Amino acid sequence: MHATPVDALDVEAAIEHWRAHGYARLGPVLDAARLTELRDRADAIMRGEVVVPGLFFQHDARTGRYEDLEHGKGWEGPSLAYRKIEKLERDDVFRRLVDEPRYAPLVRAAYPGSAGATVYRSILMSKPAGGGTPLPWHQDGGQFWGLDREPVCQLWTALDDAPEDGGCVEVLPGSHRGGLATPLGGVVPEALVAASDADAHAVELPVRAGEALLIHNHVWHRSARSLTGAQRRAFSVCYLDAATRCRRRKGAPRTFFTAFADAPF
Numbered sequence: 001m002h003a004t005p006v007d008a009l010d011v012e013a014a015i016e017h018w019r020a021h022g023y024a025r026l027g028p029v030l031d032a033a034r035l036t037e038l039r040d041r042a043d044a045i046m047r048g049e050v051v052v053p054g055l056f057f058q059h060d061a062r063t064g065r066y067e068d069l070e071h072g073k074g075w076e077g078p079s080l081a082y083r084k085i086e087k088l089e090r091d092d093v094f095r096r097l098v099d100e101p102r103y104a105p106l107v108r109a110a111y112p113g114s115a116g117a118t119v120y121r122s123i124l125m126s127k128p129a130g131g132g133t134p135l136p137w138h139q140d141g142g143q144f145w146g147l148d149r150e151p152v153c154q155l156w157t158a159l160d161d162a163p164e165d166g167g168c169v170e171v172l173p174g175s176h177r178g179g180l181a182t183p184l185g186g187v188v189p190e191a192l193v194a195a196s197d198a199d200a201h202a203v204e205l206p207v208r209a210g211e212a213l214l215i216h217n218h219v220w221h222r223s224a225r226s227l228t229g230a231q232r233r234a235f236s237v238c239y240l241d242a243a244t245r246c247r248r249r250k251g252a253p254r255t256f257f258t259a260f261a262d263a264p265f
């Protein structure tokens with residue numbers, strides 16, 4: 001039996017599309033066994049059956065409104081309605097996906113000349129069965145991220161189906177070429193959203209469980225509430241050029257987890 005070749009993804013085509021449009025569809029990456037393993041692990045972590053020190057939890061807003069999300073509360077007891085779990089590179093099961101060998105050539109191509117890659121964040125983003133919370137147009141970078149250079153590349157892997165009405169990712173193609181909408185980064189101000197007519201030009205990216213997307217950090221992207229009644233979980237890893245340094249001055253600067261340490265980069 002042959003192992004899946006690590007170059008099974010068409011890296012060149014994906015990178016070309018990502019450069020031009022700010023995203024690329026990568027197709028299926030996870031098989032059924034790995035999906036089950038990751039979903040079971042996500043449930044066990046949310047229920048507190050598996051405890052991984054140092055994870056960051058955010059529960060979904062009970063109202064389903066982004067403005068009502070609470071910050072800084074951490075794990076609030078067993079619940080399948082957590083919206084976000086960060087630092088999953090600390091977990092053995094999720095770390096295997098952070099280090100997915102088929103992702104390494106994409107990250108290498110996204111950071112030409114880099115000697116390696118690190119992880120800014122690895123997060124489970126969930127729309128619980130009740131529908132979850134809409135995530136507004138945003139970019140992942142800017143002063144808020146506290147880095148000495150901009151990150152450009154994230155791999156988003158669906159753990160459940162994410163159809164059009166099920167909280168799929170939406171992008172504004174090409175918007176990454178305009179750079180950051182504000183120096184701070186993050187949510188794009190409503191006036192800029194209106195001025196660029198972003199809602200009318202949004203492109204939905206529905207995927208089946210196990211499929212992955214390569215997303216440019218600066219492409220405007222968002223996701224709506226899910227209307228399917230089923231959970232929509234995805235694992236998103238933002239990779240950095242290993243030379244990237246934390247510029248924060250409050251406390252010790254962050255150091256970043258090294259990705260693909262066992263694979264040739």
Ligand SMILES: O=C(O)CCC(=O)C(=O)O
Pocket residue numbers: 125126135140167168169221222223234236
């Ligand atoms: O999973 C989602 O709904 C969107 C994720 C996202 O926007 C991000 O990771 O920056």
